Amino acid sequence: MAQLLHYMELNRMVYGSGQPLVTGTMLKNLDVPALTRDEQERVAGAFDDTNALIKNLELMIAKKRAIKQGMMQQLLTGKIRLPGFSDPWREQAFSEVSTMKGRIGWQGLTQDEFTNNAHEPFLITGMNFRDGAIDWASVYHVPEDRYELAPEIQLKTGDVLMTKDGTIGKLLFVDTIPAPGRATLNSHLLVFRPISNSYDPRFLYYQLASPRFAQHIELHKSGSTFFGISQESVGKYQVLLPPLPEQEAISEVLRDADIELELLGQRLRKAQLLKQGMMQQLLTGRTRLAIPEATV
Secondary structure, eight states: OHHHHHHTTGGGGOBOSSSOBOOHHHHHTOOOOOOOHHHHHHHHHHHHHHHHHHHHHHHHHHHHHHHHHHHHHHHTTTSSOOTTOOOOOEEEEHHHHEEEEEOOSOTTOOGGGOBOOTTSOEEEOGGGEETTEEOGGGOEEOOHHHHHHOGGGOOOTTOEEEEOBSSTTOEEEOOOOOTTOOEEEOTTEEEEEESTTOSOHHHHHHHHTSHHHHHHHHHHOBOSSSOBOOHHHHHTOEEEEOOHHHHHHHHHHHHHHHHHHHHHHHHHHHHHHHHHHHHHHHTTTSSOOOOOOOOO
């Protein structure tokens, strides 16, 4: 019954500006599908199995995230070295190893120019960041002339992006750029690119996603209600860099961990969708569970 009331979204019936209220009359008028006791138990069993699967996947994801966090703390500081690597690391100001580019103001760009025309360039904003990647399905497009206006922030694969105000320090790595293959940034983002092949971009993404960089942002952010961080302050960050082959090896290890998390996340979303579909079908009587055959 609890699952049924949840499906019927009982909270939508709640009224009142003070203490939320559902009256007995409202409950009496609910049109509840009539299931036999035996069928209710079979449906409840099916939901118990699905809930257990969802809970198990959530626990697995939390465990994998904790393991990955521990790996980052060890591998990105040189506390643990991968087999075959022993050369010293160097520490340099970020501005010495990376370019930092951003849109200078909105240049007159307004939301009225945002389109859903898939043939026009993408406009990436901080709202399009999801788990270290771009959620391309949520990205608007802008006219071609807007894209051409700022060539220095035309997106490339391998770019690392960061939000520099509002929710500061959100990061992503640009793996691919889908058709039409052109994208630009709004004024709240920075794009980082290596100077003279000084770092592996994916390694930098993981370096900046570490607590060490988060502490740097916390120390150097400005503002009282709407926080921001300047390019100059970002450039002062002392980034830890092993030789390039070791950077690439570390990136591969952490990328493998990300892939595992992505696959578990996909399984979790499928399980949640399955549960939603079961609620729509089983709790309304549209689909009936078969009665198990009696064993002799």
